[in-house]
Amino acid sequence: xxxxxxxxxxxxxxxxxxxxxxxxxxxxxxxxxxxxxxxxxxxxxxxxxxxxxxxxxxxxxxxxxxxxxxxxxxxxxxxxxxxxxxxxxxxxxxxxxxxxxxxxxxxxxxxxxxxxxxxxxxxxxxxxxxxxxxxxxxxxxxxxxxxxxxxxxxxxxx
Amino acid sequence: xxxxxxxxxxxxxxxxxxxxxxxxxxxxxxxxxxxxxxxxxxxxxxxxxxxxxxxxxxxxxxxxxxxxxxxxxxxxxxxxxxxxxxxxxxxxxxxxxxxxxxxxxxxxxxxxxxxxxxxxxxxxxxxxxxxxxxxxxxxxxxxxxxxxxxxxxxxxxx
Amino acid sequence: xxxxxxxxxxxxxxxxxxxxxxxxxxxxxxxxxxxxxxxxxxxxxxxxxxxxxxxxxxxxxxxxxxxxxxxxxxxxxxxxxxxxxxxxxxxxxxxxxxxxxxxxxxxxxxxxxxxxxxxxxxxxxxxxxxxxxxxxxxxxxxxxxxxxxxxxxxxxxx
Numbered sequence: 001x002x003x004x005x006x007x008x009x010x011x012x013x014x015x016x017x018x019x020x021x022x023x024x025x026x027x028x029x030x031x032x033x034x035x036x037x038x039x040x041x042x043x044x045x046x047x048x049x050x051x052x053x054x055x056x057x058x059x060x061x062x063x064x065x066x067x068x069x070x071x072x073x074x075x076x077x078x079x080x081x082x083x084x085x086x087x088x089x090x091x092x093x094x095x096x097x098x099x100x101x102x103x104x105x106x107x108x109x110x111x112x113x114x115x116x117x118x119x120x121x122x123x124x125x126x127x128x129x130x131x132x133x134x135x136x137x138x139x140x141x142x143x144x145x146x147x148x149x150x151x152x153x154x155x156x157x158x
Numbered sequence: 159x160x161x162x163x164x165x166x167x168x169x170x171x172x173x174x175x176x177x178x179x180x181x182x183x184x185x186x187x188x189x190x191x192x193x194x195x196x197x198x199x200x201x202x203x204x205x206x207x208x209x210x211x212x213x214x215x216x217x218x219x220x221x222x223x224x225x226x227x228x229x230x231x232x233x234x235x236x237x238x239x240x241x242x243x244x245x246x247x248x249x250x251x252x253x254x255x256x257x258x259x260x261x262x263x264x265x266x267x268x269x270x271x272x273x274x275x276x277x278x279x280x281x282x283x284x285x286x287x288x289x290x291x292x293x294x295x296x297x298x299x300x301x302x303x304x305x306x307x308x309x310x311x312x313x314x315x316x
Numbered sequence: 317x318x319x320x321x322x323x324x325x326x327x328x329x330x331x332x333x334x335x336x337x338x339x340x341x342x343x344x345x346x347x348x349x350x351x352x353x354x355x356x357x358x359x360x361x362x363x364x365x366x367x368x369x370x371x372x373x374x375x376x377x378x379x380x381x382x383x384x385x386x387x388x389x390x391x392x393x394x395x396x397x398x399x400x401x402x403x404x405x406x407x408x409x410x411x412x413x414x415x416x417x418x419x420x421x422x423x424x425x426x427x428x429x430x431x432x433x434x435x436x437x438x439x440x441x442x443x444x445x446x447x448x449x450x451x452x453x454x455x456x457x458x459x460x461x462x463x464x465x466x467x468x469x470x471x472x473x474x
Binding site for chain 3: 179180181182183184185186187189190194195196197256258260296297298299300301302306308
Binding site for chain 2: 027028031036037098148150
């Protein structure tokens with residue numbers, strides 16, 4: 001078992017098959033020594049874990065829950081990554097994360113939400129998991145998801 | 159005529175001069191073996207093909223129409239790409255697409271809209287056109303456009 | 317003093333320490349010959365220069381002011397860049413800028429706002445500052461900022 005797979009196992013994380021794209025694209029592209037992962041939703045077994053707006057209102061998705069959703073997005077991103085690199089030990093660096101959050105009007109807690117993805121990446125890859133990031137509030141996401149995360153990785157040759 | 163130009167011709171697509179940037183930037187940057195194309199709007203002859211929100215409401219832009227707009231964005235992106243690489247046969251891979259969609263409140267059909275761009279890229283480049291992608295709903299776009307598409311390509315040396 | 321630092325000095329710009337990330341990520345990542353800079357807010361001395369929506373309404377942030385905010389985002393991006401490359405003369409090209417703007421409903425002036433960042437980059441790097449760009453309107457940003465700017469640079473070896 002590879003070092004990173006071992007770490008995932010310690011964290012109790014099992015990578016599924018990469019989530020099938022919703023449309024005419026692929027989960028990830030290996031481009032030389034870089035992997036571009038498509039925007040990931042918090043899907044498990046084909047089901048979205050939550051829908052709606054992030055915020056404090058009744059019926060909204062709490063920041064704590066949205067943070068867990070972002071973590072699931074990152075896990076799905078690792079599955080997509082693995083589908084093109086085979087061995088996750090090839091990861092040299094998590095380079096870039098963009099996190100999109102659908103909040104209630106006036107919501108400004110995007111960083112706390114996307115930390116769910118960022119912390120997972122650092123738990124898995126330690127120092128190599130420290131990435132550049134943008135976190136922005138958007139008007140809507142596919143399937144009504146409250147969160148979407150896209151990733152760029154630097155990888156070593158096979 | 160290059161292979162890709164031939165394919166565009168078969169699809170009935172003629173590339174115009176790249177759309178002049180709306181502001182202080184350039185249509186595309188050649189960066190080693192990668193080309194970064196600026197966000198493209200559905201402009202033809204300097205005119206936006208449609209304005210407004212994507213959705214089913216009266217006066218809104220339908221998903222079908224928005225899909226055509228996304229296709230035009232991708233075509234404009236190819237013109238921008240050609241302006242920096244000269245020969246479109248230098249394209250090794252369409253690496254990444256980000257699609258921005260301005261929808262009615264609650265709109266979640268971003269993937270179907272951005273498929274207009276993704277399918278055009280696959281029609282033109284076949285397997286090399288299969289890309290990573292994010293599709294998100296935004297609050298507004300330049301000129302009131304319902305759609306904007308940005309692209310990253312991997313290219314071979316001149 | 318390096319050539320670019322000299323140019324910054326002529327422009328009356330002093331780079332501070334990079335703005336500490338709001339969460340679990342880093343200001344910038346050096347990835348081979350490319351630097352990915354995290355989304356930058358218009359912070360000076362830890363304080364956001366303005367909050368709110370960009371537009372003409374009472375209490376809104378004017379386009380002119382938002383343009384200055386975007387310029388500050390770019391300046392903060394240069395500080396983040398410098399923290400990983402040491403010498404700003406290593407910049408070969410400003411490759412890509414993405415600008416996020418929180419506007420009033422119906423706001424479409426994103427390009428004019430993000431020009432504040434684009435023009436600063438061209439003042440500093442001249443031709444090497446001409447970049448690909450996307451400018452989009454988003455629903456909200458961290459801390460209530462009206463503007464966020466992320467950047468990608470191509471750099472020469474140390």
